[in-house]
Amino acid sequence: MSTPVTLPRWADLALLPLINVAVAFLAAGLVVLAIGESPLEATGILLRGALGHAEGIGFTLYYATNFIFAGLAVAVAFHAGLFNIGGEGQAIVGGVGAAMVALALGHLPGLIVLPLAVLAAALFGAAWAAVPGWLQARRGSHVVITTIMFNFIASALLIYLLVDIFRPPGSMEPSSRLFAAGGKLPFLHDLLAMIGISMPKTPLNLSFVIALGAAVVVYLLIDRSRLGYGLRTVGANPTAARYGGISPERATVVAMAISGGLAGMMAINEILGVQHRLINDFTGGYGFVGIAVALMGRSHPVGLLLAALLFGVLYQGGTELAFDKPRITRDMIVVIQGLVILFAGALEFMFKPALARLLKAKER
Amino acid sequence: MTAPAIALTAIDKRFGPVHANRAIDLVVEKGTIHGIIGENGAGKSTLMSILYGFYEADSGTIAVNGAPVRIRSSADAIRLGIGMVHQHFMLVEPMTVAENVLLGAEGGALIAGGLVHARAEIARLGADYGLVVDPDAVVGELSVGLQQRVEIIKALYRGAEVLILDEPTGVLTPAEAPQLFEVLGELSRQGRTILIITHKLKEIMAITDAVSVMRRGEMVAHRRTAATSVSELAELMVGRAIVHPARGEGTAPGAPLLAVEHLTVRDSRKVVRVEDVSFAVRAGEIVGIAGVSGNGQSELVEAIAGIIRPASGAIRIAGHTLTAADDAASARTHGLAHVPEDRHRMGLVTAFPAWENLLLGHHRDAAYGSGPLIDRERTVAATAQTMAHFDVRPADPLLKTANFSGGNQQKLVIAREIEAGPQVLIAAQPTRGVDIGAIAFIHQQLLAMKAAGKAILLVSVELDEIFALADRIVVMCGGKVVGIRPVAETDQNEIGLMMAGVERAA
Numbered sequence: 025m026s027t028p029v030t031l032p033r034w035a036d037l038a039l040l041p042l043i044n045v046a047v048a049f050l051a052a053g054l055v056v057l058a059i060g061e062s063p064l065e066a067t068g069i070l071l072r073g074a075l076g077h078a079e080g081i082g083f084t085l086y087y088a089t090n091f092i093f094a095g096l097a098v099a100v101a102f103h104a105g106l107f108n109i110g111g112e113g114q115a116i117v118g119g120v121g122a123a124m125v126a127l128a129l130g131h132l133p134g135l136i137v138l139p140l141a142v143l144a145a146a147l148f149g150a151a152w153a154a155v156p157g158w159l160q161a162r163r164g165s166h167v168v169i170t171t172i173m174f175n176f177i178a179s180a181l182l183i184y185l186l187v188d189i190f191r192p193p194g195s196m197e198p199s200s201r202l203f204a205a206g207g208k209l210p211f212l213h214d215l216l217a218m219i220g221i222s223m224p225k226t227p228l229n230l231s232f233v234i235a236l237g238a239a240v241v242v243y244l245l246i247d248r249s250r251l252g253y254g255l256r257t258v259g260a261n262p263t264a265a266r267y268g269g270i271s272p273e274r275a276t277v278v279a280m281a282i283s284g285g286l287a288g289m290m291a292i293n294e295i296l297g298v299q300h301r302l303i304n305d306f307t308g309g310y311g312f313v314g315i316a317v318a319l320m321g322r323s324h325p326v327g328l329l330l331a332a333l334l335f336g337v338l339y340q341g342g343t344e345l346a347f348d349k350p351r352i353t354r355d356m357i358v359v360i361q362g363l364v365i366l367f368a369g370a371l372e373f374m375f376k377p378a379l380a381r382l383l384k385a386k387e388r
Numbered sequence: 389m390t391a392p393a394i395a396l397t398a399i400d401k402r403f404g405p406v407h408a409n410r411a412i413d414l415v416v417e418k419g420t421i422h423g424i425i426g427e428n429g430a431g432k433s434t435l436m437s438i439l440y441g442f443y444e445a446d447s448g449t450i451a452v453n454g455a456p457v458r459i460r461s462s463a464d465a466i467r468l469g470i471g472m473v474h475q476h477f478m479l480v481e482p483m484t485v486a487e488n489v490l491l492g493a494e495g496g497a498l499i500a501g502g503l504v505h506a507r508a509e510i511a512r513l514g515a516d517y518g519l520v521v522d523p524d525a526v527v528g529e530l531s532v533g534l535q536q537r538v539e540i541i542k543a544l545y546r547g548a549e550v551l552i553l554d555e556p557t558g559v560l561t562p563a564e565a566p567q568l569f570e571v572l573g574e575l576s577r578q579g580r581t582i583l584i585i586t587h588k589l590k591e592i593m594a595i596t597d598a599v600s601v602m603r604r605g606e607m608v609a610h611r612r613t614a615a616t617s618v619s620e621l622a623e624l625m626v627g628r629a630i631v632h633p634a635r636g637e638g639t640a641p642g643a644p645l646l647a648v649e650h651l652t653v654r655d656s657r658k659v660v661r662v663e664d665v666s667f668a669v670r671a672g673e674i675v676g677i678a679g680v681s682g683n684g685q686s687e688l689v690e691a692i693a694g695i696i697r698p699a700s701g702a703i704r705i706a707g708h709t710l711t712a713a714d715d716a717a718s719a720r721t722h723g724l725a726h727v728p729e730d731r732h733r734m735g736l737v738t739a740f741p742a743w744e745n746l747l748l749g750h751h752r753d754a755a756y757g758s759g760p761l762i763d764r765e766r767t768v769a770a771t772a773q774t775m776a777h778f779d780v781r782p783a784d785p786l787l788k789t790a791n792f793s794g795g796n797q798q799k800l801v802i803a804r805e806i807e808a809g810p811q812v813l814i815a816a817q818p819t820r821g822v823d824i825g826a827i828a829f830i831h832q833q834l835l836a837m838k839a840a841g842k843a844i845l846l847v848s849v850e851l852d853e854i855f856a857l858a859d860r861i862v863v864m865c866g867g868k869v870v871g872i873r874p875v876a877e878t879d880q881n882e883i884g885l886m887m888a889g890v891e892r893a894a
Contacts, residue, residue, distance in 0.1 A: 249760050253744070253751045260737045266695055267726070267734045268749040269717020 035383060041320055041327070041368060043375050045334065048367035052360040059356070061349055073344025074337040080344070082213070082226025086293070088336030089228075092235040093290035094314020095332055096242050097283045099323035101167075103246055104279035105259035110156065110171025111287040111311030113178030114149040118288020119295045120185060121148030123200055123302035126207025126295075127190075137206040142234065142292050149288015150281040152178065157280025161273035167280065175311075183304060190302055200302040209296040229297035236329075238286060243325040245282070255279050287311060316365040331368070338364060391454025393418040393550050393581040394439065394470075399448035401434055408434040410605045412448070416550070416598075421572060421582040423592040423613070425625055426602035427823035428793040432585045435602070436552050439583075440472045441465040452550075471543025472552040475559070477535050481528030485538050486510060488527050489545050506545065513541055517574045518567075533564035540571065550581045557591060558821055563680060569595045587625070587823050589618045601625055626825050635835065641859070642671035644704075645723075645843035646692070646812045651701035653687045661687035663867045664701070669812065669843040674834065676858030676875075677847040678883050684867035685847050686729060689816050692845070693726040694719035706811040720749055725810035727801055729817040729847065731794075735801040738790035742780075743771040745789050746804050778803035779829065795826035802830055806837065813837055816847040831857060851880050865889040 053063030074084045094111045101108035108114075121144035129137045156170035183198065190200035209230045213223040246252040257265040258275040265272050294306045313335055321328030342357035367374075394416040401409040408431045416422045426432045438445045441459040450457055452468045459465050465472075479488050486506045487499075495502045507523045514520040521530075521537050530538070536556065543551055553572075557565045572582050572595060586592060592599050593613060601609045601624040609624045646669040653662035662684045669675045679685050691698045692705075694716040703710045706723040716726075728734040736745050747756060747767060756770075757763040771785035780792070780799045789797060798818070805813060815834060819827045834844055834857060848854050854861060855875060863870045863886040870886045 244761065248762055248764070250751050250757060250762055251760060253747060253762060256740075257737055257748065257751075260739045261733075263734045264737050264748060267693070267716055267728055268751070269694070269715045269720065270751075271715065 032383065035379065036322070040376060040379060041331075043379070044320075044368045045364065047375070048364040051367070052363045055356070055359060055363070056352065059351055061351055066345060066349065066352060069345050069348050070341035071337070072341075073348075074341035079224040079226055080340055082224065082228040083343075084333070084336040084340040085232050086226060086228040086298075086336075087339040088332045089232045089235045089293045090290055090308075090310040091313055091317045091332035091335045092239060092329060093286055093293070094311050095317030095321060095328045096238055096314075096325070097285075097287035097290070097311075098314045098318035099321070099325075099328060100242060100246065100255075100286060101279055101283035102318060102323045103252070103259050104255040104275055105262070106157075106160070106276065106279055106283070107168050108153060108156075108171055108280060108283045108287075109168060109312070109315060110153060110174045110284070111290070111314050112307045112309070113171070113175035113311075114152045114284040114287035115290040115307045115311050116175075116178040116182050117152040118145035118149035118285075119291030119302060119306060120182065121145050121288065122292055122295050123190070123203075126203040126300075127200060127302075130204030130207035132206045134206045134208070134210075138209060138296065141207060141296055142289065145288045145291050145296075146285040147288070149291070150285035153284020153287065154277055154281040157277040157284075160280070161276040182302075186302065186304055198304050203296075203300045207296065208300050209292060211297075227298045229293065231293035231297045234289070234292070238289065239325040239329055242286070246325075251278070287314070290314075313365070316368065320368040334364070334368075335361075390418055391451075392416055393453060394583070395451040395454070396435070396439070397449045397451070399435065399438060399445045399450075401438060401443060401445050407605050409438070409445070412602075412607050414600055414607065415610075416581055416583060418453075418581055419576055419579045420597040421576050421584060421595055423596035423599040424583065424585050424602060425587055425589065425592055425599060425621060427587065427625055427825060428795045428821075429604075430602040430625075431605040432602055433554060436472070436554060436583070436585060439465070440470060440552060466546050466548070469547055469549035470552065471546060471548025471550070473536065473539040473543060473554065473556060475555040477539055479527050479535060479538060482526065484524050484526055485521055485530075485541075486523040488538055489523075489542050491542075493546060509545055510541060513544055516578070517544075518571050519544075531564070532559050533567065536560070536568065537571070548580070550583065551575065552583045552585070554585045555587075555821070556584065557586065557588060565591070589621050589824075592621065593618055603627055622824055625823075635856070641673035642841065644668035644670045645706050646845060647702075647704040648688075648692065649702045649704075651688070651691060651703065652699045653684075653691045653696065654699045655687065660699075661867050662691065662698075665864075665867075665869050666701075667862050667869065667872060669845050671811075671843055672838055672841045673860070674838050674844040674846055674858045676854035676861045677845065677864060678851060678854050678861050678887060679849075679864035680887055681849045683864050683887075685816070685864055687867075688864070689726070689729070689814055689845075689847055692719075692814060693724065693728075717749060717752065720808065720810075723811035725805035725808050725813045727805050727813070727815045727818050729820065731797055731801050736789050736797060738788075738797075740789055741786050742775065742789055742792070742800060743768045743785040745800060746771045746774060746785075748804065750804075750808065774803045774807050775800070777807070778833075795822045798822050798830070799826060802833060806833060810842065812843045812845070814845045814847070817849065818846070819848075819850070819853060851883060854883075855880065863887055 056063045056066045074080050097111050098108060122141045125141040125144045126137060129140065152174060156167045156174055159165040159170050160167045186198040191198060192201045212228045212232065213225050216223050246256065254270040255275050257268060257270055258272045262272040290310060295302060299306065317328060317331045317335060320331040338361050342360065345352055346354045346357055392415045396412055396414040399409050399412040412435055424432050437443050439450065441462045441464050444460060450459060457468055480491065486503055489510060490499060490502050490506045510521065510523045519537050519541055521534055527535060527538060556568060560568060576582055584596065596613045599611050599613050599621065600607060601621060603625060649666050651662055651665045652660060655661050665688060667675065677685055687696065690696045692703055694710060694714050697712060705719065708722040710719060732738060737748065750756060751762065756767045768785045772783065775783040775785060778799050780796050780803060792800065802818065818830050838844055846854060846858055858875050860872060860874050861878065861883060862872050863883055865887060866889065870889060
């Protein structure tokens with residue numbers, strides 16, 4: 025029997041993730057060294073590419089937007105004791121919802137269409153996640169299995185819709201037509217230009233602000249609301265929840281629906297914000313990265329925002345690095361990202377016992 | 389003279405600011421049963437954990453059979469012939485008895501040979517010490533008493549000469565405890581040494597040869613059991629004389645506040661657990677439910693509390709008849725409070741801070757927030773007040789519930805349920821795993837509620853507790869009511885017979 029290791033809160037929330045990231049970078053550095061490039065130089069390019077100039081920052085935050093939504097989705101389900109790994113599928117279905125509104129109503133003013141389109145993304149994603157939630161609550165089918173299967177169903181559904189329903193006549197491309205003006209979320213560089221701040225053109229759009237708002241709402245929901253209390257109770261002790269008059273079945277469906285709604289909103293960044301049409305494969309695996317983001321951020325909105333930012337830096341900086349150093353290919357970048365996920369996500373508790381001993385020794 | 393089996397000298401252990409063990413000396417003679425008693429948090433478990441290698445003492449020495457040793461892990465302890473039976477069993481439920489016994493002592497890459505050996509050993513131990521158990525039974529399907537036997541066999545299989553038992557009777561039914569004591573007696577007669585941690589003084593008096601008393605991390609006394617008494621031990625343990633609450637004047641009970649009529653409850657597998665049960669609890673009355681644990685009491689309580697739906701019959705709480713639409717939360721709004729039998733499984737979310745546990749069952753109440761949000765400051769303040777009221781220590785609403793001692797966790801549950809101002813209180817095993825001081829306090833609270841004209845349903849496997857508090861006793865066996873007796877017109881013998889299903893003692 026090993027006694028559970030406990031760390032002071034600051035060490036658990038800040039120091040441990042920092043150590044994990046540092047070790048991940050160290051391991052990635054060894055990989056870079058092995059192919060004959062300088063790790064220091066590579067790190068420099070990566071950081072400069074992601075944070076060194078306004079354009080890089082724009083791209084970094086654009087990527088981070090996806091990770092915020094995906095991470096929040098995983099975190100909400102996690103608080104209720106559920107592991108929703110169907111973010112990809114829920115985002116796909118959310119994108120279909122947003123696109124349907126934008127295609128049908130795009131001729132109307134954006135102030136009317138966009139809220140409806142964002143809401144549709146959330147509702148479609150919520151409905152797609154509520155089904156596995158219901159199956160778990162009523163039939164005991166594990167959400168890990170069902171949400172994964174729902175990912176495949178969603179991606180097949182998307183291809184069918186694109187090819188047979190949304191494709192304009194005569195087009196050879198599996199995508200919908202472009203939305204009319206009312207269905208486009210404004211770019212941040214356009215918004216900032218209106219108040220006289222100039223910023224280079226990047227895909228960063230209003231979705232980022234909506235994502236920050238979603239993080240605040242999730243914080244209030246989980247930490248402050250009666251509903252969130254019920255979800256957390258079910259996650260921590262379902263028997264006690266039932267004793268307290270909280271139905272674990274209902275909480276499971278509700279938590280999955282909220283989680284799916286957040287995942288569905290991930291679609292607005294790409295569909296309403298950048299592409300302005302429904303395309304194939306727009307989720308790009310971000311839904312899975314959301315799991316690592318939520319793990320690293322301890323399922324708390326603040327930690328999660330920082331983790332989302334880190335992954336934004338890795339995506340954007342990695343792209344620059346692949347461009348600058350041909351020997352460090354795109355695949356190498358994926359390896360580096362994988363190492364960060366490995367150390368920060370999967371192995372997050374590896375250093376915990378050692379750190380606890382170290383801190384304890386200092387106390388004496 | 390032979391060297392003592394265990395000799396601890398000046399053992400000291402701190403956890404941060406907590407001085408869990410302070411200069412502890414303990415000598416356990418070979419072949420004896422030695423009791424260690426003390427309230428929750430007195431340091432008994434820490435001391436045993438040091439002996440079993442979970443923790444290392446900050447200072448002090450341990451000698452086994454006269455030879456000084458260092459015990460750095462439980463593997464060291466096992467090698468020195470020390471075995472431990474934990475309060476919460478360390479068994480793999482889906483595996484068989486023989487497989488569990490073998491676990492960690494397989495003796496090779498293939499387990500077939502080990503299993504043959506284990507089977508033979510289990511048979512031998514059964515014959516030698518009365519530890520009879522089927523080696524091919526699946527552990528999860530055994531009763532708690534038999535599971536404990538498997539734990540003991542596991543320790544003996546590993547060659548334990550010294551056996552440590554942590555609160556061994558806490559999980560046993562009254563019928564199982566004497567069987568355990570017989571086994572322990574047989575073990576000590578055949579030369580093994582038993583160390584038993586408990587806070588049940590009756591057990592200490594019944595089976596031990598010597599007893600050591602701990603209080604607040606210190607060893608306060610060693611006694612030969614024959615030369616001491618329950619009241620002396622109780623005083624040593626608590627540090628002051630215990631005042632048992634007086635039952636109080638028998639006020640005439642009023643109208644029934646809780647009525648159960650022809651109640652039948654089935655479990656999830658459709659097995660009938662409660663069959664056609666009827667009784668009432670009146671205002672100003674405590675009704676005790678007596679029965680060997682597992683005879684439908686838990687299901688009866690959960691049905692009344694709105695946690696499970698009865699198959700048929702009616703439940704009335706303060707005039708309101710529960711319907712299919714009611715759940716545990718709405719039962720509370722009709723004036724019910726429920727102290728559940730297992731605080732860890734049901735009564736508390738141990739990962740939450742204390743204040744969030746005071747919300748359990750009340751998180752939708754208007755008093756604790758506005759609109760969809762919970763008012764954290766107000767709830768924390770209310771919790772601090774409640775904790776002060778019920779003497780929950782430490783009175784820190786932000787402390788994680790798992791970090792309170794068992795007695796204080798139970799007080800937290802009782803505080804929450806009584807503060808809600810119920811008309812009907814169900815108290816299921818309200819003092820299970822709670823030390824003497826807290827038991828007196830909890831009994832006092834129940835009697836105060838009775839005096840205030842509330843209806844209390846007390847479910848307990850401790851007949852002493854029921855006789856100390858209840859006005860009437862409902863005896864259950866096999867899910868049915870065997871009989872109802874006013875406490876003044878019966879005795880423990882009659883109730884004991886009824887618990888076994890005998891309707892009327894001839």
